[in-house]
Amino acid sequence: MVNKIEILVIGSGPAGLKASLGAAAQGAKVTLVERDPFLGGQLVKQTHMFFGSKEQYASERGFKIAEKLSREVEDHPKIRVLCNTAVLGCYENGVIALETKEKVVAIQPQAIILATGAQENTLMFPNCDLPGIYGAGAVQTLMNVYGVVPGCRVAMVGAGNIGVIVSYQLLQAGVGVPAIIEALPHIGAYHVHASKVRRMGVPIYTSHTVLAAHGDECLEGITFAEIDKDRQPVAGSEKELKVDVLCIAVGLTPLIEILFQAGCKMAFIPELGGHVPLRSDTLETSVSNIFVAGDASGIEEASAAMVEGSIAGLTAALNLGYGKESYQENLAAARRELAGLRSGPAGEKIRSGLARLARSEEVTY
Amino acid sequence: MRILKHPILTFAKGKKVTFLFNGTEIEGCEGEPIAAALHAAGIKILSYSRFHKRPRGFWCAIGNCSSCNMRVNGVPNVRTCVEPLRAGMVVETQRNKGIIGGEFGE
Numbered sequence: 001m002v003n004k005i006e007i008l009v010i011g012s013g014p015a016g017l018k019a020s021l022g023a024a025a026q027g028a029k030v031t032l033v034e035r036d037p038f039l040g041g042q043l044v045k046q047t048h049m050f051f052g053s054k055e056q057y058a059s060e061r062g063f064k065i066a067e068k069l070s071r072e073v074e075d076h077p078k079i080r081v082l083c084n085t086a087v088l089g090c091y092e093n094g095v096i097a098l099e100t101k102e103k104v105v106a107i108q109p110q111a112i113i114l115a116t117g118a119q120e121n122t123l124m125f126p127n128c129d130l131p132g133i134y135g136a137g138a139v140q141t142l143m144n145v146y147g148v149v150p151g152c153r154v155a156m157v158g159a160g161n162i163g164v165i166v167s168y169q170l171l172q173a174g175v176g177v178p179a180i181i182e183a184l185p186h187i188g189a190y191h192v193h194a195s196k197v198r199r200m201g202v203p204i205y206t207s208h209t210v211l212a213a214h215g216d217e218c219l220e221g222i223t224f225a226e227i228d229k230d231r232q233p234v235a236g237s238e239k240e241l242k243v244d245v246l247c248i249a250v251g252l253t254p255l256i257e258i259l260f261q262a263g264c265k266m267a268f269i270p271e272l273g274g275h276v277p278l279r280s281d282t283l284e285t286s287v288s289n290i291f292v293a294g295d296a297s298g299i300e301e302a303s304a305a306m307v308e309g310s311i312a313g314l315t316a317a318l319n320l321g322y323g324k325e326s327y328q329e330n331l332a333a334a335r336r337e338l339a340g341l342r343s344g345p346a347g348e349k350i351r352s353g354l355a356r357l358a359r360s361e362e363v364t365y
Numbered sequence: 366m367r368i369l370k371h372p373i374l375t376f377a378k379g380k381k382v383t384f385l386f387n388g389t390e391i392e393g394c395e396g397e398p399i400a401a402a403l404h405a406a407g408i409k410i411l412s413y414s415r416f417h418k419r420p421r422g423f424w425c426a427i428g429n430c431s432s433c434n435m436r437v438n439g440v441p442n443v444r445t446c447v448e449p450l451r452a453g454m455v456v457e458t459q460r461n462k463g464i465i466g467g468e469f470g471e
Contacts, residue, residue: 035428036447042427047373061373119429131409131422138426138446146401147368147376150423173368217420218409255429 001106002095005031007316008109010087010258013041014302015294015309016115017069022313022330023113024078026323030313031109032079033098035086039073040066041117042137043302045144047172048165048193055337056303063144065302090261094289111289111316114259115309118252118273118295123157126212132219136166136249149175151244155222156180158249159204161301164189166249167197179241180204181224183231190346210246211238219244252299259296262287267360271353272298278357282315282331283308291316298357300350307338367405382452399445399456400426400433411435411445412459435459 009020012034020032038044046062057065073079085100096112098105120135122128134142134150136158142148154175156167159182167177180197185207187194198204211223211233226237253274260266264277265286276298277285284291291312294305311334318327342350368376379395386403393402400411400423410420411433424432428447437443438455441463445456 037449063374119427120425122424129414129419129421131411131420134423135425138423141426142401142404142423143368144374146397147371147374147378148397148401148405149366149368150404151366172372174370218422 003105003107005029005107005109006320007031007111007113007313008033008096008107009113009115009313011041011115011117011294011296012036012039012070012073012081012083013115013117013294013305014043014065014069015117015296015305015312016041016113017066017073018306018309019113019115019291019293019313019316020073020079020309021069021076022310023317023322024076024313026314026317026326028078028317028320028322030076030079031082031107032073033082033085033087033100035084037084039070039081039083042140043069045137045140046165046302047144047169050303053337053340056306056341062302087258090258094262110320111291112262113291113293113309113312113316114256114296115292115294115305115312116255116258116296118254118299120248121251121253123210123248123250125210127215127219128213130213130215130219131217132215132244133213133246133248136162136247139245139247140166140169143169143173149173150247152176153178153243154245154247155210155224155241155243156247156249157210158182158188158251159184159194159206160188160249160251161190161193163247163249164193164197166247167202168193168200170247171197171200171202175245177202178243179224181208181210182206183209183227209233213246219246222246252295254296254298256292256296259285259290259292262290264290267357269298269353269357269360271349271356276357278360283312284315284319289316289319298350298353304338304341304350307334307341310334311338366407379450382450384450384452384454384456386456387458393450395452396449398426399435399437399443399448399450399454401446402450403445403456410458415462418460434463436463 006029009032043062043066088097214221221242226234293308293312382395409422412421421432424430426446428444433446434442436457
């Protein structure tokens with residue numbers, strides 16, 4: 001038996017929480033599914049304070065924002081929350097199979113908002129699979145959610161925001177960070193984050209990369225070296241470092257398998273992190289009533305994910321006939337927020353990615 | 366190793382329970398992921414790769430990458446980075462693709 005529902009939101013990170021609230025506020029009935037036992041996605045491990053304006057929870061820490069939004073979602077009479085529930089696949093006629101409470105359930109939503117987020121990229125070098133080498137997000141989860149440190153001395157690869165923020169959080173947890181290694185000639189992280197770790201004495205090696213990891217059964221050390229402008233190692237610049245943890249923070253890839261299954265037109269956009277769906281300016285994909293929001297739509301950050309969630313939620317509700325009166329006003333406000341977040345040099349990558357996406361044709365397989 | 370003091374966070378921990386890791390009794394906190402409890406006890410090797418038998422540890426911590434798949438209570442391919450720890454669990458390093466009813470297949 002197929003259960004018919006109004007709006008299905010997949011994923012309860014910043015985008016999914018806001019999408020649920022946005023749609024439910026207009027009167028639509030929302031089912032929010034989350035594969036983890038708790039709501040909040042990756043917000044729950046973010047201990048740093050957010051930037052932006054009051055609407056974007058500036059000066060609040062990520063895990064506090066997660067608590068606040070999760071409570072709003074749980075208390076909302078129009079939202080049904082299913083944790084420990086994984087989407088297994090998308091079938092004909094928009095039927096979605098869920099695994100929940102050890103049962104497989106089929107549902108047929110009138111609209112879907114995909115807010116599945118992203119997964120971490122890996123980096124290839126000899127022994128890159130040794131235990132002790134982690135995604136930066138994994139270290140953040142282990143440390144900030146479960147209170148367990150990954151080891152004693154950590155080398156970080158990547159001086160973007162995640163690499164630098166997680167380095168700082170490692171220091172806060174009492175773990176040594178002898179080096180941050182960045183392949184680009186400059187630090188990608190916001191200045192405020194990078195200067196914090198520099199003040200605490202962590203050297204940031206720009207134009208450097210990891211050549212190899214060493215260790216028998218677990219990581220014991222690494223060799224890293226300077227690279228030239230063609231990204232080739234500079235002879236004689238090799239350095240050895242004894243570390244029991246190597247943390248990889250070299251970007252994320254959107255999790256969009258369900259959109260491929262649903263037949264959405266997709267394009268490969270490097271600036272957005274990989275394959276992303278073609279979509280309208282209200283985040284509706286090429287399949288009507290399937291929306292995307294947050295990192296699944298292109299790698300950005302949590303504040304933008306929240307606004308995208310709101311836009312997708314409002315528009316999905318509108319498609320079902322809810323909230324016609326206030327839609328334009330709400331949409332305009334959200335668009336202003338998003339434009340603000342994407343302005344300036346920090347928004348350059350996302351702006352060029354979105355521009356490329358708008359010009360691109362479908363990539364077919 | 367567990368974080369005992371943190372400038373921002375406090376960790377609400379479940380009660381102490383014991384479980385078996387490859388036959389050895391280990392202590393962890395109920396409800397935390399199995400792999401977190403193993404990490405706290407200094408155990409980093411969770412599985413071995415299928416063909417080359419290379420050791421595998423924790424990679425993504427969000428149930429995506431299968432690096433942490435282990436046999437738990439006889440069930441293979443349990444994603445231990447997200448599976449909550451319960452008292453008395455029998456946790457084993459996995460060395461193959463996972464065979465249901467594995468006592469005949471390991």
